[in-house]
Amino acid sequence: MARSTQVQLVSRPQGWPTADDVRTVHVDLPDLAEGEVRVENEFVSVDPYMRGRMSDARSYVAPYELGETMTGAAVGRVVASRSDAVSEGDLVIHEMGWRDVAQGDASRFRVVQPIDGVPSSAYLGALGMTGFTAYAGLLHVARMQEGDTVFVSGAAGAVGSMVGQIASLKGAGRVVGSAGSDEKVAALTERYRYDAGFSYRSGDVTEMLREAAPDGIDVYFDNVGGDHLEAALDSFNDGGRAALCGAISQYNSTEKASGPGNMANIVTRRLTLQGFIVGYHQEHMPAFLEEMGGWVAAGDVRLDETVVDGIENTFDAFLGLMRGENTGKMVVRV
Known part of the structure; x- marks a missing residue:
């Protein structure tokens, strides 16, 4: 048996x-x-x-x-x-x-x-739900365009490391990520096609994002929530778009999380923030499998x-x- x-x-x-x-x-x-x-x-x-x-x-x-x-x-x-x-x-x-x-x-x-x-x-x-989450969130929820400046929180994680690579391969102008250690920050630029990164443990996230993206951001892919979302709201250019994938900073909290203090920027900068569940975007799966399969086979994506x-x-x-x-x-x- x-x-x-x-x-x-x-x-x-x-x-x-x-x-x-x-x-x-x-x-x-x-x-x-x-x-x-x-x-x-x-x-x-x-x-x-x-x-x-x-x-x-x-x-x-x-x-x-x-x-x-x-x-x-x-x-x-x-x-x-x-x-x-x-x-x-x-x-x-x-x-x-x-x-x-x-x-x-x-x-x-x-x-x-x-x-x-x-x-x-x-x-x-890369070839599973993790890669598809990055692909659908970045390209179809946040609607990234060539030349956009993209900010990703949790950038060295499973989804975040895919978002950075896809953004670069699809022609982003600048890709910036946050991670939890200097070692992970180094991996962002050395392995995952990011142009710049910072450790959120090293200082104020809002200030570090301004330094890494001095001309502002057009797209935010959020895996963290909390102070990272607030920092993104502060750095968004007019018409910016956010794909809200997760809020891991709050998952184990026993207290009610405080919201960003700059929500008025959503109105004044005409921002779009959309939460998404990847299972509701299955119509994009064939295109994802074709593109990601090609990138993996060619060695263009780190696994x-x-x-x-x-x-x-x-x-x-x-x-x-x-x-x-x-x-x-x-x-x-x-």
């Missing part, structure tokens, strides 16, 4: 999640039913949105159920199949993460083609990852992500 090691949520975190909020279990899997497949995961994704699913507050996706195995993106190989659509040996992506072996109806798994020299984990990063080994360490990888310990995409290698 096949066995799957899985991570389950057992209590809803108050503030920062702790090890007491989860448990690791071993689940015996039944024989495959007709139309089902069994997959040995190679890599599992951890992402900031998962913090929201650990609570039961209203959100765009249902919360994790207590006592049930958590889910998220994963990529793996089919090791057994009773489906005509999916064969043994196929590489597949799916949403049955937080476990080493996944099993279910074949419709829950999408077959993808391996790319020579590219790890399968790229389907969780940096922070890799944690062992499914039993998935929760630790998630906490590391929330603390900003990753550069590029954070994945668990099963």
